[in-house]
Amino acid sequence: MNQFVDVSKVIGMKQTLKAVKEGNAIKVILAEDTDEKIKKSIVECCDQYQIALERVETKVGLGKAGGIDRAAAVIAIIK
Structure with a gap:
């Protein structure tokens, strides 16, 4: 579940x-x-700002999807 590892992103509120x-x-x-x-x-x-919002179940799962070893409340995929 590392679907956001290879994309440009920021992590955190x-x-x-x-x-x-x-x-x-x-x-x-x-x-x-x-x-x-x-x-x-x-x-x-x-x-x-009319930005698409996707929801996932857990912070731990989102952190793993983003390629980090900690929980993440929110990730933004950036240009």
Whole structure:
């Protein structure tokens, strides 16, 4: 499940929000077991900037998909 290893990406809420706001994000992947406050911020930002949002089950799974050895709440695929 390393589907996001070989793509340009940023990991984490702050970097994802920055990428979306600067117009660099193509798609955002959000883990469902993320804190509600973080999920709300990400969803609202993606809605506002019309960025595709994909949801996955867990932060641990998302981290592994992104090629890191820790949990990741959110990943943005960037240009």
